Amino acid sequence: MTNTIAVESGQQPWWRDAVIYQIYPRSFADSTGSGVGDLRGITDRLDHIAALGVDAVWLSPFYKSPQNDAGYDVSDYTDVDPLFGTLADFDAMLEKAHALGLRVIIDTVPNHSSDQHEWFQAALAAAPGSPERDRYMFRDGKGADGSEPPNNWPSIFGGPAWTRVDDGQWYLHIFDTSQPDFNWRNPAVGDMFEDVLRFWLDRGVDGFRVDVAHGCIKPEGLPDMETHDLHVGEMDPPYFGHDETHEIYRRWRRIFDSYEGDRVLCAEAWVHPIENIAKYVRPDEMHQAFNFGYLEQEWDARGLRAAIEESLQAFGNVGAPATWVLSNHDTIRHRTRLSLEPKPPHGRGLGPDSPEHADPKRSRIRARAATMLMLALPGGAYIYQGEELGLTEVRDIPDDAREDPTFARTQGEQYGRDGCRVPIPWEADAPAYGFNNSGRSWLPQPAEWAEFARDRQIGDDGSMLELYREAIRLRSVLGLGSGAIEWVDFGPSAVAFRNGQTTVITNFGAEPIEVPAGLTIQLASGHVESTITADQTVWLTATE
Incomplete structure (x- = not known):
């Protein structure tokens, strides 16, 4: 069964400058009223995504799973969990997406399975x-009776990374106890x-x-780590980023190259520095890798410019496009994050007692400016549902x-x-804001969701939705995704460049910047006449 979008001969691969929309299935659209989104709900709402002008969708896991980690604990990699529907529902969704000109990327989770997977049982x-x-x-424990874990590794989710079974051995789980890590040194796993x-x-x-693409190979001997504090160099513990991991993706790339059409592999690789991320997109490995160094930057001109320069250099050195992202299902939404003071460590999240706060007005202004800056950069870009x-x-x-x-x-x-996974609003006055017709929601939706509902934004030129639609349209018209940048000096408080024409x-500063003579504003993140004020982005072209 194949149903792919044809690629004309001579075209550059679509993924090099694609805008890709991430769907978090349980929070996108619910067709049954269960309170959890599903594949039919996605199919019903694909027209909205197509209307944005994006090139593809990426679906977080919908596989069979006990759902201890929202589907990233997979018990069957080749079937759909009944929570989300059936394989037939997936096929119908895929067919409609392709009919709308949308390509479909799905998650795979190679670092670990569910403890309910038949192999682990x-x-x-x-x-x-x-x-x-x-x-x-699996390993024997330390101590005379083996009652101590094999090493001192902590789990990313907190607590120890080892769980003991009834016969006394321990098994490794970098994430939750219900997510045992595969042994990728065993050829059966690769097969x-x-x-x-x-x-x-x-x-x-x-x-x-590819989820946790940097984690599959663990170091020989499983040495202790020097610190348990994962918020200090938090994504470089000893169980991540080993060179042997790249052999896995070279094998995968050979598989992909044996298929017709431009199929894409995208790495989720939280490693430092950026040159190590770029290793995952060398010509014989993957095609894209999320640019988490860019995502992690604060709202600061110097830091963002450095991140852009370093990214374009590192990815360019291996012949790959940079892949930009501001939000996803694992991070505080950038509308809030870019205005938080102080900035919380990655993964901690926000709650009612968090000390960090974001001014609502400033957060909206910065989110619009940040989005336009990202979409003006050459390479691929990912958008997280609801942004x-x-x-x-x-x-x-x-x-x-x-x-x-x-x-x-x-x-x-x-x-x-x-906090970033709450089901999204579609209609302001409908049950669950249009997420379904029952009013149920697996995470509670806040009362202010009504003001963000899609039906209140369509046709409103000042809305976030219409800004995204116009920015994505102009990005294509102006060829920004396939361009190259040349820096322009507007002072230390600005990030400014030419991308093509x-x-x-x-x-980023308090002082306004004069709109350069001879240039016409094509798009602005806020109201701009003769000056560009704080936290604004503009796209300009030569006046005809």
Whole structure:
């Protein structure tokens, strides 16, 4: 079964300058009233995504799963969880997306499975040293009776990264206890994932986003780490970023190259520095890698310019496009994040007792300016569902409603990621704001969601939605995604450059910047006449 979009000979690969829209299925649209989004809901709302002018969608996991980590704990990589529908529902969604000119990227999760995966259940039933256990990271414990974990590694979600089983051995889980890590040094693991990739490629998907792409290979000997504080160099613990990992993706790339059309592999690789991320997109590996260094930047001209320069240099050195992103399902929404004082560490999240606060007016202005700056940069760009509506991070989620395992594993010390995952609003006056017709919602939606609803923004030239639509349209017309930048000096408080025939200026300072003579404003993030005021971005072209 294949159903792909044809690519004309001679065209550059679509993904090099694509704008891709991330769908978080459980929070996008619910067709059944269950309170959880599903594949039919996505199909019903694909016209909205197509109307934005984007090139593709990326779906977070919809596979069979106990849902202990919102589907990133996979129990069957080649089937749909009944929570989201069926394989037939997936095929229908894929067919409609392709009919609308949208390519479809799906997640794959190679670092770990669910503890309910048949392989792990077989491992629990088998003896230490068995082939079944060798597919995961089982080890004997330390101490005379083996009662101490094999090393001191902490879990990303808080607590230890090891759990002991009944016969005394321990298994590694970099994330939740219910997510045991695969042993990628065992060839059976690589063979299984080749089958998974082919299953979905044969079905017609256009690519994969690879979860924790930097984590599959663990160091020999599993050495202790020097510090438990993952907020200090938090994404460079010893279990991430090993060179042997790249051999996995070279194999995957050979599989992809054997298929017709431009299929894409995108790495989620939280490694430093940017040159290490670029290794994942060398010519014989993946095609894209999320630019988390850019995402993590504060609202600061010097830092953002440096991040842009370093990214274009590092990715350019390996012949790959940079891939820009401001928000996703793991980070505080950028509408809120870019105005927070002080900035919280990655992954901690926000809650009612968080000390950080963002001014609502300033957050809207900065979000608009940040979006226009990102969409003016050459390369690919990812948009997270709801950012086109201007959604903020939700703080006021009751403790008993929180779902992110981080909250429980840190005893509430970290709120986690629920605040960016609340189901999005479609109609201001409908049940659950149009998320479904029952009013149910797996995470509670705030009362202010009505003002962000899509039906209140359509046709309103001042709305966030219409800004996104126009920016994406002009990005294509002006060729910004396939261009190259030349820096322009408008002082230390500005990020300014020419991309082809377009001049882009973002003012981070208090002093206004005069609109250059001979240039006409094509798009502005706010009201601009003769001067560009603080927290504004403009796109300008030569006056005819």
